[in-house]
Amino acid sequence: MSKSPVPTPHNNAKVGDIAETVLLPGDPLRAKFIAETFLEDVIQYNTVRGMFGYTGTYKGKRISVQGSGMGIPSIGIYSYELIHFYGVKNLIRVGSAGAINENLKIHDVVIGMGACTNSNYADQYNLPGTFAPVASYELLQKAVNVANEQGTKVTVGNILSSDVFYNDQGLEPLRQWQKMGVLCVEMEAAALYMNASRAGVNALTILTISDCPLTGEETTSHERQVAFTKMMEIxxxxx
Structure with missing residues (x-):
């Protein structure tokens, strides 16, 4: 673990306040919902910038949940600090996504085996080629097994982490990714996978479909905060 001082500019927590396994919802209100709904003996360790963080126990196991914000730069900061300053070993993004695959419906659960991206985040590593951000197989396998035990259908495959929400080219880029078998679009997983790979720790992204950009179907913001419990339980x- 890094010897850099804590708290950090983005986190009130002291060393030891955060568990080795952390759930990372983008929305801090989803972090609050998870902590209040599922965890016992909860302590709030972070309020900086309204990006709430909590530690508690779930079925006797210590676990934390930390809001990570929107987009690759934001989750890049929070996941890096959790790994290098707080010793986190397992980082699990629980987020919303827009379906690209025509077989996915609102509220379906997707597990990101790999994360395509239009971001330049990997440029910092000065690699002699194109890096493929992928999930940790250990967490992926366990998540699929848990979903099967819980009776939750999950779709596993490639997702897209996009830097662009309002694309000047409209929906055409999503149709191009659809041709390559990409399941859905979100904005964070690729950076999480890269940070985890570089540090040698585990990362996984579990998503709930909140909208279908190609058809216009969508959920409400309140549903995205509190109704996506199946992915949380996994x-x-x-x-």
């Missing part, structure tokens, strides 16, 4: 079992 993620919590990975501690």
């Amino acid at each position: 993620a919590l079992e990975l501690a």
